[in-house]
Amino acid sequence: MTTPARPTESDPRWAAVLACDAAADGRFVYAVRTTGVWCHPSSPTRRPRPENVEFFDSPAAAEAAGYRPSRRADAGQLGRQHTAQVAAACRRIEAAVDAAQAPPTLDALAAEEGLSRFHFHRLFKAATGLTPRAYAAERRARLLRRTLPGHARVTDALYDAGFGASSRFYAQADGLLGMAPADFRAGGRGQRIRFAIGQCALGAILVAESARGLCAIALGDDPDALARGLQDQFPRAELVGGDAAFERHVAQVIGFVEAPGLGLDLPLDVRGTAFQQRVWQALRAVPAGSTVSYADIARRIGQPRAVRAVAQACAANPLAVAIPCHRVVRSDGALSGYRWGVERKRALQARERQAAARPAPTP
Numbered sequence: 320m321t322t323p324a325r326p327t328e329s330d331p332r333w334a335a336v337l338a339c340d341a342a343a344d345g346r347f348v349y350a351v352r353t354t355g356v357w358c359h360p361s362s363p364t365r366r367p368r369p370e371n372v373e374f375f376d377s378p379a380a381a382e383a384a385g386y387r388p389s390r391r392a393d394a395g396q397l398g399r400q401h402t403a404q405v406a407a408a409c410r411r412i413e414a415a416v417d418a419a420q421a422p423p424t425l426d427a428l429a430a431e432e433g434l435s436r437f438h439f440h441r442l443f444k445a446a447t448g449l450t451p452r453a454y455a456a457e458r459r460a461r462l463l464r465r466t467l468p469g470h471a472r473v474t475d476a477l478y479d480a481g482f483g484a485s486s487r488f489y490a491q492a493d494g495l496l497g498m499a500p501a502d503f504r505a506g507g508r509g510q511r512i513r514f515a516i517g518q519c520a521l522g523a524i525l526v527a528e529s530a531r532g533l534c535a536i537a538l539g540d541d542p543d544a545l546a547r548g549l550q551d552q553f554p555r556a557e558l559v560g561g562d563a564a565f566e567r568h569v570a571q572v573i574g575f576v577e578a579p580g581l582g583l584d585l586p587l588d589v590r591g592t593a594f595q596q597r598v599w600q601a602l603r604a605v606p607a608g609s610t611v612s613y614a615d616i617a618r619r620i621g622q623p624r625a626v627r628a629v630a631q632a633c634a635a636n637p638l639a640v641a642i643p644c645h646r647v648v649r650s651d652g653a654l655s656g657y658r659w660g661v662e663r664k665r666a667l668q669a670r671e672r673q674a675a676a677r678p679a680p681t682p
Contacts, residue, residue, distance in 0.1 A: 357381035422455035448625035532586030538659040598632035608675025
Protein backbone atom coordinates (compact mmCIF):
# COMPACT_ATOMS: atom_id res chain seq x y z
CA MET A 320 0.00 0.00 0.00
CA THR A 321 1.44 3.38 -1.00
CA THR A 322 1.16 6.60 0.93
CA PRO A 323 1.36 10.18 -0.41
CA ALA A 324 4.16 10.44 -2.94
CA ARG A 325 5.68 13.56 -1.42
CA PRO A 326 6.63 12.98 2.23
CA THR A 327 6.54 15.99 4.46
CA GLU A 328 9.27 16.97 6.88
CA SER A 329 7.00 15.93 9.75
CA ASP A 330 6.54 12.40 8.38
CA PRO A 331 8.43 10.08 10.80
CA ARG A 332 9.22 7.72 7.93
CA TRP A 333 11.06 10.42 6.02
CA ALA A 334 12.93 11.34 9.20
CA ALA A 335 13.95 7.68 9.54
CA VAL A 336 15.24 7.67 5.95
CA LEU A 337 17.27 10.83 6.54
CA ALA A 338 18.75 9.33 9.73
CA CYS A 339 19.46 5.90 8.13
CA ASP A 340 17.57 4.49 11.12
CA ALA A 341 18.08 0.70 11.27
CA ALA A 342 15.30 0.44 13.86
CA ALA A 343 12.82 1.34 11.12
CA ASP A 344 13.87 -1.57 8.91
CA GLY A 345 11.02 -4.03 8.59
CA ARG A 346 8.36 -1.40 9.17
CA PHE A 347 8.40 0.05 5.68
CA VAL A 348 10.56 0.56 2.60
CA TYR A 349 10.91 3.55 0.34
CA ALA A 350 11.10 3.57 -3.45
CA VAL A 351 12.61 6.16 -5.78
CA ARG A 352 10.82 6.88 -9.03
CA THR A 353 13.89 8.16 -10.88
CA THR A 354 15.93 4.99 -10.22
CA GLY A 355 13.16 2.41 -10.08
CA VAL A 356 14.54 0.75 -6.93
CA TRP A 357 13.34 0.33 -3.35
CA CYS A 358 15.54 0.56 -0.26
CA HIS A 359 15.40 -0.08 3.48
CA PRO A 360 15.36 3.02 5.72
CA SER A 361 18.89 2.25 6.97
CA SER A 362 20.38 2.11 3.48
CA PRO A 363 23.36 4.53 3.39
CA THR A 364 22.60 5.61 -0.17
CA ARG A 365 22.51 9.13 -1.51
CA ARG A 366 19.32 10.76 -0.31
CA PRO A 367 16.68 11.17 -3.06
CA ARG A 368 14.52 14.21 -3.52
CA PRO A 369 11.34 13.80 -1.44
CA GLU A 370 9.13 14.45 -4.45
CA ASN A 371 10.57 11.29 -6.06
CA VAL A 372 9.88 9.04 -3.06
CA GLU A 373 7.06 6.61 -2.35
CA PHE A 374 6.60 4.61 0.84
CA PHE A 375 5.46 0.98 0.92
CA ASP A 376 4.54 -1.27 3.80
CA SER A 377 6.74 -4.13 2.56
CA PRO A 378 9.25 -5.08 -0.15
CA ALA A 379 6.55 -7.21 -1.77
CA ALA A 380 4.29 -4.18 -2.11
CA ALA A 381 7.11 -2.13 -3.66
CA GLU A 382 7.91 -4.89 -6.14
CA ALA A 383 4.23 -5.29 -7.00
CA ALA A 384 4.28 -1.59 -7.97
CA GLY A 385 7.15 -2.28 -10.38
CA TYR A 386 10.20 -1.42 -8.25
CA ARG A 387 13.23 -3.70 -7.94
CA PRO A 388 15.44 -4.07 -4.83
CA SER A 389 18.56 -1.94 -4.64
CA ARG A 390 21.85 -3.77 -4.69
CA ARG A 391 22.18 -3.43 -0.92
CA ALA A 392 18.63 -4.64 -0.31
CA ASP A 393 19.15 -7.53 -2.70
CA ALA A 394 22.38 -8.47 -0.91
CA GLY A 395 20.57 -8.36 2.43
CA GLN A 396 17.89 -10.70 1.18
CA LEU A 397 20.54 -13.02 -0.21
CA GLY A 398 22.40 -12.94 3.11
CA ARG A 399 19.26 -13.96 4.98
CA GLN A 400 18.73 -16.75 2.49
CA HIS A 401 22.27 -18.02 3.01
CA THR A 402 21.85 -17.89 6.78
CA ALA A 403 18.74 -20.04 6.49
CA GLN A 404 20.58 -22.49 4.23
CA VAL A 405 23.44 -22.88 6.70
CA ALA A 406 20.99 -23.31 9.57
CA ALA A 407 19.18 -26.05 7.65
CA ALA A 408 22.51 -27.79 6.99
CA CYS A 409 23.38 -27.62 10.69
CA ARG A 410 20.08 -29.28 11.58
CA ARG A 411 20.77 -32.10 9.09
CA ILE A 412 24.25 -32.65 10.52
CA GLU A 413 22.92 -32.65 14.08
CA ALA A 414 20.15 -35.11 13.24
CA ALA A 415 22.61 -37.54 11.65
CA VAL A 416 25.12 -37.33 14.51
CA ASP A 417 22.43 -37.69 17.18
CA ALA A 418 21.24 -40.84 15.40
CA ALA A 419 24.83 -42.20 15.39
CA GLN A 420 24.86 -42.02 11.60
CA ALA A 421 27.50 -40.66 9.26
CA PRO A 422 26.88 -36.94 8.75
CA PRO A 423 26.00 -35.77 5.23
CA THR A 424 29.00 -35.04 3.03
CA LEU A 425 29.93 -31.56 1.91
CA ASP A 426 28.83 -32.43 -1.62
CA ALA A 427 25.44 -33.63 -0.37
CA LEU A 428 24.88 -30.53 1.77
CA ALA A 429 25.82 -28.19 -1.07
CA ALA A 430 23.63 -30.03 -3.55
CA GLU A 431 20.68 -29.90 -1.14
CA GLU A 432 20.93 -26.10 -1.08
CA GLY A 433 21.62 -25.75 -4.81
CA LEU A 434 25.10 -24.30 -4.29
CA SER A 435 28.56 -25.26 -5.45
CA ARG A 436 30.73 -27.26 -3.11
CA PHE A 437 33.25 -24.42 -2.73
CA HIS A 438 30.62 -21.70 -2.24
CA PHE A 439 28.67 -23.67 0.36
CA HIS A 440 31.88 -24.53 2.28
CA ARG A 441 32.80 -20.84 2.43
CA LEU A 442 29.32 -19.79 3.55
CA PHE A 443 29.13 -22.47 6.24
CA LYS A 444 32.52 -21.62 7.73
CA ALA A 445 31.80 -17.88 7.65
CA ALA A 446 28.50 -18.38 9.51
CA THR A 447 29.57 -20.97 12.11
CA GLY A 448 33.34 -20.55 12.37
CA LEU A 449 33.72 -24.23 11.50
CA THR A 450 33.76 -26.44 8.45
CA PRO A 451 30.84 -28.89 8.12
CA ARG A 452 33.18 -31.74 9.10
CA ALA A 453 34.40 -29.87 12.19
CA TYR A 454 30.82 -28.97 13.11
CA ALA A 455 29.89 -32.66 13.01
CA ALA A 456 32.93 -33.56 15.11
CA GLU A 457 32.04 -31.02 17.78
CA ARG A 458 28.43 -32.20 17.85
CA ARG A 459 29.67 -35.76 18.28
CA ALA A 460 32.01 -34.71 21.09
CA ARG A 461 29.16 -32.96 22.93
CA LEU A 462 27.02 -36.06 22.53
CA LEU A 463 29.82 -38.18 23.98
CA ARG A 464 30.25 -35.87 26.97
CA ARG A 465 26.54 -36.19 27.69
CA THR A 466 26.33 -39.97 27.31
CA LEU A 467 29.73 -41.20 28.49
CA PRO A 468 28.91 -41.26 32.24
CA GLY A 469 26.02 -43.69 31.61
CA HIS A 470 28.04 -46.36 29.80
CA ALA A 471 29.84 -49.23 31.43
CA ARG A 472 32.57 -49.17 28.80
CA VAL A 473 34.18 -46.22 27.04
CA THR A 474 34.21 -48.13 23.74
CA ASP A 475 30.44 -48.58 23.85
CA ALA A 476 29.97 -44.85 24.38
CA LEU A 477 32.30 -44.05 21.48
CA TYR A 478 30.35 -46.18 19.04
CA ASP A 479 26.99 -44.96 20.34
CA ALA A 480 28.17 -41.39 19.75
CA GLY A 481 29.09 -42.27 16.17
CA PHE A 482 32.87 -42.56 16.43
CA GLY A 483 33.80 -45.16 13.82
CA ALA A 484 37.25 -45.69 15.30
CA SER A 485 38.60 -44.92 18.75
CA SER A 486 42.15 -43.98 17.76
CA ARG A 487 41.33 -40.48 16.52
CA PHE A 488 39.14 -39.78 19.54
CA TYR A 489 41.80 -40.85 22.05
CA ALA A 490 44.31 -38.58 20.31
CA GLN A 491 42.15 -35.56 21.15
CA ALA A 492 40.30 -36.81 24.23
CA ASP A 493 42.39 -34.92 26.75
CA GLY A 494 41.68 -31.58 25.12
CA LEU A 495 37.95 -32.29 24.76
CA LEU A 496 37.29 -33.89 28.13
CA GLY A 497 40.13 -32.53 30.22
CA MET A 498 41.08 -36.03 31.39
CA ALA A 499 41.18 -39.63 30.28
CA PRO A 500 37.82 -40.83 28.90
CA ALA A 501 37.54 -43.51 31.60
CA ASP A 502 38.02 -40.88 34.29
CA PHE A 503 35.41 -38.62 32.69
CA ARG A 504 32.96 -41.53 32.49
CA ALA A 505 33.59 -42.16 36.17
CA GLY A 506 32.68 -38.57 37.00
CA GLY A 507 36.24 -37.35 37.36
CA ARG A 508 37.52 -40.33 39.32
CA GLY A 509 41.20 -39.93 40.06
CA GLN A 510 41.12 -36.18 39.53
CA ARG A 511 42.20 -34.01 42.42
CA ILE A 512 40.72 -30.55 42.31
CA ARG A 513 41.50 -27.98 44.93
CA PHE A 514 38.87 -25.32 45.48
CA ALA A 515 37.85 -22.55 47.80
CA ILE A 516 34.89 -20.22 48.07
CA GLY A 517 35.30 -16.67 49.23
CA GLN A 518 33.55 -13.33 49.11
CA CYS A 519 34.26 -10.40 46.86
CA ALA A 520 32.49 -7.20 45.89
CA LEU A 521 30.39 -9.19 43.40
CA GLY A 522 29.18 -11.78 45.90
CA ALA A 523 30.38 -15.32 46.39
CA ILE A 524 33.27 -16.53 44.25
CA LEU A 525 34.47 -20.10 43.69
CA VAL A 526 37.99 -20.75 42.48
CA ALA A 527 39.07 -24.27 41.51
CA GLU A 528 42.43 -25.55 40.36
CA SER A 529 43.56 -28.78 38.73
CA ALA A 530 47.13 -29.94 38.39
CA ARG A 531 47.40 -27.76 35.28
CA GLY A 532 46.06 -24.50 36.61
CA LEU A 533 42.84 -22.67 37.35
CA CYS A 534 40.00 -24.70 35.84
CA ALA A 535 36.96 -22.86 37.19
CA ILE A 536 36.08 -19.40 38.46
CA ALA A 537 32.39 -18.91 39.18
CA LEU A 538 30.40 -16.05 40.65
CA GLY A 539 27.05 -16.24 42.42
CA ASP A 540 24.91 -15.38 45.39
CA ASP A 541 24.86 -18.78 47.09
CA PRO A 542 28.19 -20.38 48.10
CA ASP A 543 26.55 -23.78 48.49
CA ALA A 544 25.15 -23.59 44.96
CA LEU A 545 28.62 -22.84 43.59
CA ALA A 546 30.06 -25.86 45.40
CA ARG A 547 27.24 -28.08 44.15
CA GLY A 548 27.88 -26.92 40.61
CA LEU A 549 31.49 -28.03 40.81
CA GLN A 550 30.52 -31.32 42.46
CA ASP A 551 27.84 -31.98 39.84
CA GLN A 552 30.34 -31.52 37.06
CA PHE A 553 32.72 -34.15 38.50
CA PRO A 554 30.78 -36.14 41.09
CA ARG A 555 33.61 -38.60 41.74
CA ALA A 556 36.55 -36.24 41.61
CA GLU A 557 38.43 -35.61 44.81
CA LEU A 558 37.50 -32.06 45.76
CA VAL A 559 39.77 -30.79 48.47
CA GLY A 560 40.26 -27.53 50.29
CA GLY A 561 43.22 -25.54 49.12
CA ASP A 562 46.52 -25.30 50.94
CA ALA A 563 48.33 -22.07 51.70
CA ALA A 564 49.72 -21.82 48.17
CA PHE A 565 46.28 -22.22 46.65
CA GLU A 566 44.77 -19.71 49.05
CA ARG A 567 47.24 -17.19 47.66
CA HIS A 568 45.90 -17.93 44.17
CA VAL A 569 42.37 -17.34 45.42
CA ALA A 570 43.48 -14.05 46.95
CA GLN A 571 44.98 -13.05 43.60
CA VAL A 572 41.72 -13.76 41.80
CA ILE A 573 39.70 -11.78 44.35
CA GLY A 574 42.26 -8.99 44.19
CA PHE A 575 41.90 -8.90 40.42
CA VAL A 576 38.12 -8.55 40.75
CA GLU A 577 38.49 -5.72 43.26
CA ALA A 578 41.36 -3.96 41.44
CA PRO A 579 41.58 -4.97 37.76
CA GLY A 580 44.78 -2.99 37.32
CA LEU A 581 46.63 -5.65 39.30
CA GLY A 582 46.34 -8.14 36.45
CA LEU A 583 46.06 -11.90 36.85
CA ASP A 584 49.24 -13.84 36.15
CA LEU A 585 48.24 -17.40 36.98
CA PRO A 586 48.32 -20.60 34.90
CA LEU A 587 44.95 -21.50 33.42
CA ASP A 588 43.62 -24.97 32.66
CA VAL A 589 41.40 -24.03 29.73
CA ARG A 590 39.72 -26.81 27.78
CA GLY A 591 37.38 -26.35 24.86
CA THR A 592 36.98 -26.77 21.16
CA ALA A 593 39.43 -25.20 18.73
CA PHE A 594 36.92 -22.47 17.94
CA GLN A 595 36.24 -21.74 21.62
CA GLN A 596 39.97 -21.55 22.29
CA ARG A 597 40.38 -18.96 19.56
CA VAL A 598 37.52 -16.87 20.94
CA TRP A 599 38.82 -17.08 24.50
CA GLN A 600 42.33 -16.15 23.39
CA ALA A 601 40.94 -13.10 21.57
CA LEU A 602 39.00 -12.11 24.71
CA ARG A 603 42.18 -12.17 26.78
CA ALA A 604 43.71 -9.66 24.38
CA VAL A 605 40.96 -7.08 25.06
CA PRO A 606 42.43 -4.42 27.39
CA ALA A 607 40.78 -3.82 30.75
CA GLY A 608 38.56 -0.76 30.68
CA SER A 609 37.50 -1.24 27.07
CA THR A 610 34.74 -3.23 25.41
CA VAL A 611 34.28 -4.96 22.08
CA SER A 612 31.28 -6.39 20.30
CA TYR A 613 30.68 -10.01 19.42
CA ALA A 614 31.14 -8.94 15.79
CA ASP A 615 34.54 -7.43 16.68
CA ILE A 616 35.71 -10.73 18.16
CA ALA A 617 34.40 -12.62 15.15
CA ARG A 618 36.47 -10.38 12.88
CA ARG A 619 39.57 -10.71 15.05
CA ILE A 620 39.55 -14.49 14.77
CA GLY A 621 39.03 -14.29 11.02
CA GLN A 622 35.38 -15.42 11.05
CA PRO A 623 33.42 -12.17 10.59
CA ARG A 624 30.06 -13.90 10.11
CA ALA A 625 30.37 -16.25 13.07
CA VAL A 626 28.86 -13.76 15.53
CA ARG A 627 26.38 -16.24 17.01
CA ALA A 628 29.10 -18.86 17.47
CA VAL A 629 31.24 -16.26 19.27
CA ALA A 630 28.36 -15.51 21.64
CA GLN A 631 27.98 -19.22 22.36
CA ALA A 632 31.70 -19.52 23.12
CA CYS A 633 31.42 -16.59 25.53
CA ALA A 634 28.49 -18.30 27.27
CA ALA A 635 30.59 -21.48 27.66
CA ASN A 636 33.49 -19.65 29.30
CA PRO A 637 34.43 -21.55 32.51
CA LEU A 638 36.70 -18.86 33.97
CA ALA A 639 34.96 -15.65 34.99
CA VAL A 640 37.20 -12.55 34.90
CA ALA A 641 40.28 -14.58 33.88
CA ILE A 642 38.76 -14.93 30.41
CA PRO A 643 37.06 -11.52 30.27
CA CYS A 644 33.82 -12.24 28.41
CA HIS A 645 32.34 -9.40 30.48
CA ARG A 646 34.13 -7.01 28.08
CA VAL A 647 31.91 -8.10 25.18
CA VAL A 648 28.77 -6.13 24.39
CA ARG A 649 26.25 -6.07 21.59
CA SER A 650 26.92 -3.96 18.50
CA ASP A 651 24.56 -1.29 19.83
CA GLY A 652 26.51 -1.11 23.11
CA ALA A 653 23.93 -2.97 25.21
CA LEU A 654 25.28 -5.41 27.76
CA SER A 655 23.32 -8.47 26.55
CA GLY A 656 23.59 -11.62 28.65
CA TYR A 657 26.26 -12.80 31.05
CA ARG A 658 26.64 -16.23 32.55
CA TRP A 659 27.06 -14.83 36.04
CA GLY A 660 24.44 -12.07 35.83
CA VAL A 661 24.19 -8.85 33.85
CA GLU A 662 24.54 -6.70 36.97
CA ARG A 663 27.92 -8.31 37.68
CA LYS A 664 28.91 -7.62 34.09
CA ARG A 665 27.98 -3.97 34.51
CA ALA A 666 29.91 -3.75 37.80
CA LEU A 667 33.02 -5.38 36.30
CA GLN A 668 33.02 -2.97 33.38
CA ALA A 669 32.57 0.02 35.70
CA ARG A 670 35.46 -1.08 37.92
CA GLU A 671 37.73 -1.55 34.93
CA ARG A 672 36.84 1.84 33.47
CA GLN A 673 37.56 3.50 36.80
CA ALA A 674 40.88 1.67 37.12
CA ALA A 675 41.89 2.62 33.59
CA ALA A 676 41.02 6.28 34.22
CA ARG A 677 43.28 6.56 37.26
CA PRO A 678 46.67 8.15 36.55
CA ALA A 679 49.59 5.77 36.64
CA PRO A 680 51.62 6.00 39.88
CA THR A 681 54.82 7.98 39.61
CA PRO A 682 57.98 5.91 39.98
